Amino acid sequence: MSCAIEVHGLRKSYGDHLVLNGVDLQIQSGEIFALLGVNGAGKTTILECIEGLKKYDAGRIIVYGKTGIQLQSSALPAHIRPMEAVTLFAKWNKSKIDHSMLHILGIGEIEKKQYIQLSTGQKRRLHLALALISHPDIIFLDEPTAGLDVEGRLALHEHTRRLKSQGKTIILASHDMAEVETLCDRIAILNKGNIVFCGTASELTDKISKKYVIYIKTPKGEKHFEAEDIEDTLIALLRELKNKKIPIWDLKVDRGTLEQHFMEMTGRDVK
Numbered sequence: 211m212s213c214a215i216e217v218h219g220l221r222k223s224y225g226d227h228l229v230l231n232g233v234d235l236q237i238q239s240g241e242i243f244a245l246l247g248v249n250g251a252g253k254t255t256i257l258e259c260i261e262g263l264k265k266y267d268a269g270r271i272i273v274y275g276k277t278g279i280q281l282q283s284s285a286l287p288a289h290i291r292p293m294e295a296v297t298l299f300a301k302w303n304k305s306k307i308d309h310s311m312l313h314i315l316g317i318g319e320i321e322k323k324q325y326i327q328l329s330t331g332q333k334r335r336l337h338l339a340l341a342l343i344s345h346p347d348i349i350f351l352d353e354p355t356a357g358l359d360v361e362g363r364l365a366l367h368e369h370t371r372r373l374k375s376q377g378k379t380i381i382l383a384s385h386d387m388a389e390v391e392t393l394c395d396r397i398a399i400l401n402k403g404n405i406v407f408c409g410t411a412s413e414l415t416d417k418i419s420k421k422y423v424i425y426i427k428t429p430k431g432e433k434h435f436e437a438e439d440i441e442d443t444l445i446a447l448l449r450e451l452k453n454k455k456i457p458i459w460d461l462k463v464d465r466g467t468l469e470q471h472f473m474e475m476t477g478r479d480v481k
């Protein structure tokens with residue numbers, strides 16, 4: 211597989227606030243790659259440096275291919291109509307309008323409305339259509355499903371998977387662990403200016419999931435325990451409950467969710 215983006219030693223500060231402290235990343239062509247990090251970790255800053263929208267202090271970025279960027283909300287004039295925006299972007303990019311792409315994204319259904327009248331989901335679809343106008347190889351999505359309902363989220367996931375099946379590379383910044391786990395081929399976790407993990411969701415689980423989590427429900431309530439030596443801990447726990455004659459209502463053992471692993475690596479919740 212060839213490389214779509216290489217980032218070497220990327221450093222960026224805002225005044226004396228160091229945000230990126232030598233970030234290295236390699237994103238492969240045709241993959242859906244997620245950038246995870248708590249609020250303010252620097253995800254947008256990395257994306258904007260790669261997109262060429264932001265200057266950086268040191269490092270090297272190489273982008274192999276044409277890029278398309280999904281705009282943030284409120285990025286368009288309030289009264290512009292969707293097809294006017296599409297035509298404007300196509301002229302600007304000297305691109306032919308792909309009507310089948312507009313149809314798939316449902317732009318026809320909203321063409322009579324003004325931008326200000328669109329729902330969050332409709333705006334996101336329009337922003338995605340505008341990102342695709344120039345027929346890019348690499349597409350950047352910054353929190354594409356934030357604020358969307360389940361239906362809107364699933365529709366956007368479907369569009370993203372379709373783009374991947376067309377051979378596009380997709381880079382998305384997200385806070386949604388379930389989204390990242392189901393949609394993305396690889397994940398990078400950004401913490402305190404550095405990439406602290408880069409790999410698949412199952413590699414992340416394997417890497418730090420030496421710990422099991424035991425959930426137990428008794429008449430006294432619900433508790434959970436973390437254990438590396440699962441057999442010894444379970445036997446001790448069951449023996450203690452038996453000795454105290456406390457009945458077990460429910461018992462579950464798992465290896466932790468992606469969110470727990472994320473919190474373990476960053477010391478914080480994702481939100």
Ligand SMILES: Nc1ncnc2c1ncn2[C@@H]1O[C@H](COP(=O)(O)OP(=O)(O)OP(=O)(O)O)[C@@H](O)[C@H]1O
Pocket residue numbers: 224229247248249250251252253254255256
């Ligand atoms: N133009 C700017 N001037 C000064 N500080 C900035 C600027 N842009 C971003 N920052 C700061 O840099 C840090 C990283 O911001 P960035 O937007 O890249 O984080 P993020 O991971 O995308 O956050 P979020 O998840 O909240 O969108 C934050 O502390 C932010 O306040």
